Amino acid sequence: MFSQHSIEGIFTPAEKFSFAMLYKSSPTSTEYVNRGVVQSDGSFKIQMDANAPAGIYKIVYALPQEENNFDLIYSGKEDVKLTFSLEEGLVFTASNENELWASYTKSMELINAAISNFYAKESTDEKAFEDIFNTLSDTQKGYDEASKGTMANVFIKANEPYIPTQFEDISTYSKNLKNTYLQRVDFNNELLQSSNFLTDRILAYVFGMSSSTEDTTFNQHVDDIAKAISTTKIGVKSILLEMLWWRFVELEKSNVANYITNTYLLEIAKQSNNNDLLETIVTYRDNSLGEVAIDFPIKISKNGKITETSLHKLDSADHYLIIFWSSTCFHCLDELPKVKAFIEAHPKNLKVIAIGLEDDDSTWKNTITNYPEFIHVLGLAKWDNTIANEYGIKATPSYFVLDKDKKIIAKPADVETLEVELSKL
Known part of the structure; x- marks a missing residue:
């Protein structure tokens, strides 16, 4: 049952908008109420239910929702009329509240x-x-x-x-x-x-x-x-x-x-x-700067012999670089050769631990042969891999630069920033 009250407005420029989504806000959540289609002249109208509670309502006009919205007060006793412009912002033209x-x-x-x-x-x-x-x-x-x-x-x-x-x-x-x-x-x-x-x-x-x-x-x-x-x-x-x-x-x-x-x-x-x-x-x-990097198991294969160790037990370098990557990730396949080339051109007492987030080991096995100096860790289950989850990995490649005590000293966002950080070592 609809009341005689409504929330209506005009969006400018009209071609930039397609809908007005209305939500009822509460202290801990928002609940979808209704939507209005934006007409060719930028206008929209949302008829309110007769039982719609008074309070704070939110109009979402684009995605992402959390960035493209505004609040309004609805008393249940009056219409709300407004204009909203991307340049001028929000203006209420009717509604005492x-x-x-x-x-x-x-x-x-x-x-x-x-x-x-x-x-x-x-x-x-x-x-x-x-x-x-x-x-x-x-x-x-x-x-x-x-x-x-x-x-x-x-x-x-x-x-x-x-x-x-x-x-x-x-x-x-x-x-x-x-x-x-x-x-x-x-x-x-x-x-x-x-x-x-x-x-x-x-x-x-x-x-x-x-x-x-x-x-x-x-x-x-x-x-x-x-x-x-x-x-x-x-x-x-x-x-x-x-x-x-x-x-x-x-x-x-x-x-x-x-x-x-x-x-x-x-x-x-x-x-x-x-x-x-x-x-x-x-x-x-x-995983913040200054924290000791989370430990994880490592198997090192050399001359046909496998040695089981962990990140914290490594003591062969002054610095360590952890790379989360995947053999099916195009960005990774582009950046890893650059990392390898930079390290070879700027020798440091640095050891690379490359953690491959994979669904299986088929392509990973072939790809890691290009990086014989890296310590390789196979991270099966890909995004559900335990190590990846503990490190909060949301994208590949991701880089962590550690000191000899395994403290995180840098988390470069890309290979260019990584090169800058490695140059400081």
Whole structure:
């Protein structure tokens, strides 16, 4: 049964869009609701069910979903109309809830720009300072009053800014802003948990409250976040900390990512029986720079005799290069000869361990004859191979450079980067 309410809009440019997928967001998941086909003029319309619950909904307009979406508030009491342009972004043209929140955020952006400009000029004009923050206070109070009884009010209250009562220099203001930035946010509110608000707030705190990019600073910010969300349900806590973990992984800040794992996320994954998360964070941690590479068995054949050993027992070189490859991988067959040629042209006390991820040994046996100086390990079951899984291998070729103690000192992404790393040895 459909209600009289709908969510409709216009996408620009129309030819870049084909659908609008609607999802209902909850604190720990999103549920597909309906879809609207984008017409030739860019318009779409999604009729809402009469029983559709109020809350946060998400429109996905392209793939990948996690990068091409936006949130909206649906109260069940009004239509939502909008325009979305790849150049201009999102504008709500009908919906008191969404227009209130959008207008509020725009107003706050303008005032924050004025605050930034005031401090950028190193101004000491106390009257100008007072005027700016009076405007900030009046704006917050005005929108708080205007939004009473709406879902938008939850967001407006959560976003209440720090307002000094007297003149403060940039150092004092920045300190007080940071100290109060998380205080007004109810991390247990399900409406906030269902939106992007908490994610945006956390990222702004972790990355925007200090110019320092030192690991110790980020670790302290992570601790502050963990304290702020300490009373939230474990599912929400897991999502927020995992989001932070992924951000530091993307930034290649492995020390901070592993700090999150060891201090918070590992125990959360265990308590919630989230085995996928547990495997992901442990594999990343155990294969980070500075960690001792995971041991695995090696059989060395020489003069018809097979010697059984392992990575950790090898002591014939100052450095080791582990290569995960496959005899059916075109990139591997292109890069391995380059690796061999580079090593021969730039002799080092280096030993190569080549782990072939294979379905069977037929082509592998023939291919490895081209690399007699390598130590070869046959990794049957290919992507399900135990060694590959322990090393978190998702693609071939993959490279790990180790020192004599088997500590990981580099993980080059390609053969060109590998050559640079080997030149440093």
